[in-house]
Amino acid sequence: MDSFLNNIHYYRVHDCIEQLALVHVLPSFIREQEKSTGTPVRLIVLDSVAFHFRHDFTDMAHRARLLQSFAQALQSMAAEFKLAVCVINQVTTKFKQNGQPFLAPALGDSWAHAVTHRIVLYMEAEQRLAFLYKSPSQANEIAPFRICGRGVRDIGKKRPRQEGQ
Secondary structure, three states: OHHHHOOOOOOOOOOHHHHHHHHHHHHHHHHHHHHHHOOOOOEEEEEOOOHHHOOOOOOHHHHHHHHHHHHHHHHHHHHHHOOEEEEEOOEEEEEOOOOOEEEEEOOHHHHHOOOOOEEEEEEEOOEEEEEEEEOOOOOOEEEEEEEEOOEEEEOOOOEEOOOOO
């Protein structure tokens, strides 16, 4: 277990400037990590991209440009190093014209278009579900899952998304 945990690196950022700076120094870290350990980095998890960008911005066009630059840097890293980037975004409640509430990505459409795949995790009747909301290569489906001592496990048959879900 210790050898596994030794391969996890954590960076805490306190504002959007540090978050943007980190994404620009990560390529050097990834190269050095592979050089020193012989093991390539295969996953970057960012939790949460939205936190530092939801407040303290009066110029939304500037915020959108910063987020686009951030997304492009992550996509470049993923391509260059052949790694996965998992970005956790916050959601917010919005309302349709008929007053019906729905969950929407907190960073809005500009960020939503920057990501390649979007998976929405939620619970329904005490069951954990993963909804593939956006993918260029897979159909929208919902998959039940569970979290146990061995990790995340599939527990059932996938089902296509029904209208209204």
